[in-house]
Amino acid sequence: xxxxxxxxxxxxxxxxxxxxxxxxxxxxxxxxxxxxxxxxxxxxxxxxxxxxxxxxxxxxxxxxxxxxxxxxxxxxxxxxxxxxxxxxxxxxxxxxxxxxxxxxxxxxxxxxxxxxxxxxxxxxxxxxxxxxxxxxxxxxxxxxxxxxxxxxxxxxxxxxxxxxxxxxxxxxxxxxxxxxxxxxxxxxxxxxxxxxxxxxxxxxxxxxxxxxxxxxxxxxxxxxxxxxxxxxxxxxxxxxxxxxxxxxxxxxxxxxxxxxxxxxxxxxxxxxxxxxxxxxxxxxxxxxxxxxxxxxxxxxxxxxxxxxxxxxxxxxxxxxxxxxxxxxxxxxxxxxxxxxxxxxxxxxxxxxxxxxxxxxxxxxxxxxxxxxxxxxxxxxxxxxxxxxxxxxxxxxxxxxxxxxxxxxxxxxxxxxxxxxxxxxxxxxxxxxxxxxxxxxxxxxxxxxxxxxxxxxxxxxx
Numbered sequence: 001x002x003x004x005x006x007x008x009x010x011x012x013x014x015x016x017x018x019x020x021x022x023x024x025x026x027x028x029x030x031x032x033x034x035x036x037x038x039x040x041x042x043x044x045x046x047x048x049x050x051x052x053x054x055x056x057x058x059x060x061x062x063x064x065x066x067x068x069x070x071x072x073x074x075x076x077x078x079x080x081x082x083x084x085x086x087x088x089x090x091x092x093x094x095x096x097x098x099x100x101x102x103x104x105x106x107x108x109x110x111x112x113x114x115x116x117x118x119x120x121x122x123x124x125x126x127x128x129x130x131x132x133x134x135x136x137x138x139x140x141x142x143x144x145x146x147x148x149x150x151x152x153x154x155x156x157x158x159x160x161x162x163x164x165x166x167x168x169x170x171x172x173x174x175x176x177x178x179x180x181x182x183x184x185x186x187x188x189x190x191x192x193x194x195x196x197x198x199x200x201x202x203x204x205x206x207x208x209x210x211x212x213x214x215x216x217x218x219x220x221x222x223x224x225x226x227x228x229x230x231x232x233x234x235x236x237x238x239x240x241x242x243x244x245x246x247x248x249x250x251x252x253x254x255x256x257x258x259x260x261x262x263x264x265x266x267x268x269x270x271x272x273x274x275x276x277x278x279x280x281x282x283x284x285x286x287x288x289x290x291x292x293x294x295x296x297x298x299x300x301x302x303x304x305x306x307x308x309x310x311x312x313x314x315x316x317x318x319x320x321x322x323x324x325x326x327x328x329x330x331x332x333x334x335x336x337x338x339x340x341x342x343x344x345x346x347x348x349x350x351x352x353x354x355x356x357x358x359x360x361x362x363x364x365x366x367x368x369x370x371x372x373x374x375x376x377x378x379x380x381x382x383x384x385x386x387x388x389x390x391x392x393x394x395x396x397x398x399x400x401x402x403x404x405x406x407x408x409x410x411x412x413x414x415x416x417x418x419x420x421x422x423x424x425x426x427x428x429x430x431x432x433x434x435x436x437x438x439x440x441x442x443x444x445x446x447x448x449x450x451x452x453x454x455x456x457x458x459x460x461x
Contacts, residue, residue, distance in 0.1 A: 037100045053087045055097040076261045079178045086174040089252040096166045103159040110152040114138050134321040154299040161292040172453040177247040183442035184240040190435040191236050195229040197428045202226035266441045273388045276381045283373045288457035293366045300359040380454040383447040391440035402433040
């Protein structure tokens with residue numbers, strides 16, 4: 001019979017001791033960070049949007065944001081001003097920042113070892129006692145703690161990426177609302193002129209009909225023009241109210257004209273547009289949603305590894321125990337207690353198979369998302385280019401042609417070659433062409449914002 005030496009026993013116990021030391025070290029390192037993981041979000045927002053984003057958690061920090069918002073409201077707002085206000089002021093975005101705190105709490109918790117459990121069983125009869133005291137500890141957690149902590153670290157990184165996606169989407173929504181609001185206000189301005197021209201024609205036709213110099217059909221036609229112009233103006237004013245209210249909600253500002261003033265007009269069209277970016281590079285380097293899905297797949301891979309580790313033994317508690325049976329003067333029996341789950345009926349196969357299926361599903365979804373990302377970028381670029389071509393043609397051909405026709409008709413009217421109704425109809429058409437140009441410029445800038453967002457990520461990966 002061979003008796004193991006002390007050296008042999010130490011070698012055999014070394015892996016177990018190493019696991020305990022690693023778990024204890026992990027527990028000591030599990031603390032909250034000063035920034036709550038927000039600094040990386042702010043840094044990436046600055047890099048991708050060139051905007052400030054802050055997470056105010058004190059009254060002083062909130063006052064600093066309010067002061068910056070107030071400073072931006074001192075002058076007429078442009079698109080990027082509205083975006084900056086929304087990033088500082090939108091409470092839904094602030095709520096998404098709280099997800100960082102929740103995730104970091106889970107991360108810190110995953111690094112803490114579970115508390116030991118004390119069990120006391122006490123029974124007595126006729127001065128005879130049956131007392132059992134056990135202090136047990138979940139030994140399995142010592143082995144699985146590094147896996148679980150690594151999983152929570154990956155989940156925390158996912159939350160950070162998800163918050164950046166929320167920032168990018170809010171910036172896009174705010175730009176869209178800004179362009180729509182400015183275009184709606186300009187449209188109201190020009191449709192008021194259309195209505196004025198149509199009203200003048202309808203009034204003149206009514207007077208000429210009363211004098212017997214105009215037919216009822218012609219007078220009804222002019223009245224119809226006026227009614228149509230009035231309806232379009234009413235609808236335009238409703239659209240102006242809706243778009244302004246949406247912008248107010250995104251920036252979290254109260255209503256009222258005195259709160260903020262929009263820029264006088266939409267930005268001018270650029271001289272040229274950018275070429276289609278490298279789609280493959282964009283989806284591999286810039287798409288935040290794909291990065292998020294990749295991290296989710298990695299997390300599931302680690303979860304699969306953890307499932308395989310505790311496949312057969314899912315419960316393992318161990319600890320010292322002492323037992324007293326008899327009178328209190330008798331000594332305690334000392335020993336240890338081990339509690340484990342015996343894999344007789346359930347060997348853990350279904351759990352492993354489920355984890356493998358979930359991981360495979362994540363891989364397939366990531367592959368499809370990469371295909372969708374390429375298509376989304378190409379589609380956004382097609383809209384960007386088409387709206388530019390339409391707006392450019394409207395600016396360079398349609399509006400100048402309408403202006404030329406108006407100038408020539410004015411000369412013809414002065415020469416008594418056309419009637420005043422023809423002149424008013426031409427004025428309505430010229431003003432309407434300007435309004436069409438405004439809408440085409442709005443469509444271009446909205447398409448530009450959609451393209452910029454598509455290059456960074458999708459809000460619903």
